[in-house]
Amino acid sequence: xxxxxxxxxxxxxxxxxxxxxxxxxxxxxxxxxxxxxxxxxxxxxxxxxxxxxxxxxxxxxxxxxxxxxxxxxxxxxxxxxxxxxxxxxxxxxxxxxxxxxxxxxxxxxxxxxxxxxxxxxxxxxxxxxxxxxxxxxxxxxxxxxxxxxxxxxxxxxxxxxxxxxxxxxxxxxxxxxxxxxxxxxxxxxxxxxxxxxxxxxxxxxxxxxxxxxxxxxxxxxxxxxxxxxxxxxxxxxxxxxxxxxxxxxxxxxxxxxxxxxxxxxxxxxxxxxxxxxxxxxxxxxxxxxxxxxxxxxxxxxxxxxxxxxxxxxxxxxxxxxxxxxxxxxxxxxxxxxxxxxxxxxxxxxxxxxxxxxxxxxxxxxxxxxxxxxxxxxxxxxxxxxxxxxxxxxxxxxxxxxxxxxxxxxxx
Numbered sequence: 001x002x003x004x005x006x007x008x009x010x011x012x013x014x015x016x017x018x019x020x021x022x023x024x025x026x027x028x029x030x031x032x033x034x035x036x037x038x039x040x041x042x043x044x045x046x047x048x049x050x051x052x053x054x055x056x057x058x059x060x061x062x063x064x065x066x067x068x069x070x071x072x073x074x075x076x077x078x079x080x081x082x083x084x085x086x087x088x089x090x091x092x093x094x095x096x097x098x099x100x101x102x103x104x105x106x107x108x109x110x111x112x113x114x115x116x117x118x119x120x121x122x123x124x125x126x127x128x129x130x131x132x133x134x135x136x137x138x139x140x141x142x143x144x145x146x147x148x149x150x151x152x153x154x155x156x157x158x159x160x161x162x163x164x165x166x167x168x169x170x171x172x173x174x175x176x177x178x179x180x181x182x183x184x185x186x187x188x189x190x191x192x193x194x195x196x197x198x199x200x201x202x203x204x205x206x207x208x209x210x211x212x213x214x215x216x217x218x219x220x221x222x223x224x225x226x227x228x229x230x231x232x233x234x235x236x237x238x239x240x241x242x243x244x245x246x247x248x249x250x251x252x253x254x255x256x257x258x259x260x261x262x263x264x265x266x267x268x269x270x271x272x273x274x275x276x277x278x279x280x281x282x283x284x285x286x287x288x289x290x291x292x293x294x295x296x297x298x299x300x301x302x303x304x305x306x307x308x309x310x311x312x313x314x315x316x317x318x319x320x321x322x323x324x325x326x327x328x329x330x331x332x333x334x335x336x337x338x339x340x341x342x343x344x345x346x347x348x349x350x351x352x353x354x355x356x357x358x359x360x361x362x363x364x365x366x367x368x369x370x371x372x373x374x375x376x377x378x379x380x381x382x383x384x385x386x387x388x389x390x391x392x393x394x395x396x397x398x399x400x401x402x403x404x405x406x407x408x409x410x411x
Contacts, residue, residue, distance in 0.1 A: 002368075003123065004361045005198040010014040021215070024105060024184075030134070032045060032135055032137045032308065033047050033136055033137060033138050034135070035133060035134070035136075036133070036134045036135040037132075037133045037134075039357050041125055041126050042123065042124065042125045042126075042266050043123070043124050043132075043134050043135055044080065044121055044122065044123045045121070045122055045124075045135075045136045046119055046120065046121045046122075047115050047119070047120045047121075047122075047136055047138060047148060048117050048118070048119050049116060049117050049118060049119075049120065050117070050119050053117060053119060054116055054117070055115045055138035055221075057115050057120065057122065057136060057137075057138050058279060060384065062185075070192065072154075072266065076124070077122055077123070077124050077125075078123050078125070078218075079121055080121035080122070088411070089145065090367050099128070099233060099344065110406050115138060120136040122134075122136055122137065123229055127172045132283055138358040141355065144195040146218070152195070152198075153181055153191045154192070154198075154199070154202075154351055154354040154355055155199045155200065156181070156349075157174075157177060157178065157181055157267050157350070157351075158199050158200070158347055158351075158355065159199075160177055160348050161174050161177055161346075161350075162343070162344075162347070167264030171257050171292075171353055174346045174347055174349070174350040175316055177350075178350055178353045181220075182266050190209075191354035192209055192210055192211070192212070192355035192357070193284050196249075199206065199353060200217065200354075201213035201216055201222065202214060202355070203251040203252065203256070204224070204246065204252070205231075205245060205252050205253060205384075205405045206230070206243070206246045206248045206249035206252070207231070207243065207245040207246040207248075207249040208228060208229050208230070208231055208244075208245050208249060209228070209243065209322075209356055210227075210228045210229045210322065210323040210324075210352055210354055210355030210356050211226065211227075211228035211229070211323075212226065212227060212228065212351070213225070213226055213353075214226065214334075214335060215333060215409075216341060217335060217340045217344050217348060217349055218338065218339060218341065218344065219321065219338060219339050219340070219410045220335065220338055220410065220411070221408075221409055221410070222410055223256075223315060223319075224314050224315050224316070224408065224409060225308070225314075225315065225316050225318070225334070226256065226258065226315065226316070226317045227317070227318055227319065227327050227331055227356075228317070228323040228327070228355075228357070229243055229259075229319060229320075229321070229322045230243055230265065230270075230319055230320070230321055231243070231244070231245040231253075231278070231319070232244055232245065232267070232270065232271040232272060232277045233271060233321075234267075244271075250278065250279060251279075253278045253279070253281075253317070254285045255277070256315060256317075257281075257315055258279055258315050258316070258317045259280070259282065259313060259314060259315060259316070260281060260282055260284055260307060260313040260314070260315075260316045260317070261276035261277075261278050261281045261282065261283045261284065261310075261317055262284050262286060262307055262316055262318035262319070263276075263283060263285050263286070263293055263318075263319065264282070264286055264287065264288040264304075264306070264318065264319065264320040264326040264327060264330065264404075265285075265287065265318075265319075265320050265321060266287045266328075267285070267287075268363070269321060273285070278317065281317070282313075284307055284313075285305040286300070286303060288300065288301070288304065288305070288326050288329075289318070289326065290320075290325035290326040290328070290332070290367070291325065291329050291367035291368065291370055291371040292367065292370050292371055292374050293404055294326065294329045294330070294371075295329070295333075295375070295390075296374075297370060298396070299396055301330075301395050302391065302397050303334070304330065305334070305391060306332060306397060306401060306403075308399075308405045308408070308409070309397075309402075309404040309405050309408075310404075312361040314408065318331075319332060320355050322352070323355065324352045324356065325353060327352075328349045328352060328368065329368075329371055330350065330376075331370070332345050332368070332371060333375075333387060333391075334405070334409070336375065336386075336387040337384055337387040337388060337391065337402065337405060337406065338385050338386060338405070338406055338409050338410050339382075339384045340386065341383070342372060342383050345372070345383075346368070351367055352363045359406055375387055378390045378393075388402050
């Protein structure tokens, strides 16, 4: 993706309670700050950041660096003085490494890191002698300060994420933003509590965390599907979350009218595996893995998705352990099927970072981007089309069931 294309990447504010007109949409202001021409295999370009400033760094490599390919790799870019680097495989696929360990991978990204105050140097190395031009560009990060009511952090995150998107994959960038927010929000504060005017429909279910209505994203009805963490963990807290919905929390669930408790956990993770703690709800257990492992187990996922095709099952609460990995993957499939943009899918996924005490996943593989890439391999003009084709062709979900889910959940 070149700089011109990056500048042309419009990101609309599509959340229902914060919708904006085209005139209010934001065009990320990527600025070329350093250009180096080189012949050979290596080059370096530096960016000077003034006091108190931070920026997301991107880059463009043009010229003859695309040939030849060595062992399936074109070139790599690294931060000087760091063990982090990006390896480009074919101009569209990237792997982010920390040392020799893969920490991120996905389709397209040319965003490497956040530059701090002072001098930051990027080094590029091709895997064969090349004649090329290496251009570094940056987008200034002006992180809004969360208010004393830490719940606002999630709202500020949504605004910042939508303004800052300029490169793919979106998932990697939302993770970067969460890391930035961790500087501002004290650890241990609950950021998943409802407050007036919130962009996120958090619901306070006493005894558990990370509970929210997935409705409100473009075209999705509210009051039908909720996601979150487990309600009744095993009591050996050294191994499991110490989460157990209180009587007050269970009353809240009953007031929501939830009919189906869609539990993605295995029986061994549950306190009482054969019954739902939600008053009047039917337990449906669909033991699942997460990310590409969930997507590869297509027939099992198909059975899970069919729960959403029957209007009699609504409202539905689906969850796993913390409401992050398995729950996040299933949410991506259901929301993506109903037209939520790839960018907003990544935002909605990372809201869990605020629902389970602020954390980012920068120190381990970031598999959500891999799940997005898995879906994008399918045919289809839009992400929603790709999800539908995946469900029909690989999961055994029928076209009528796809239509039923969309009819129920989409406005």
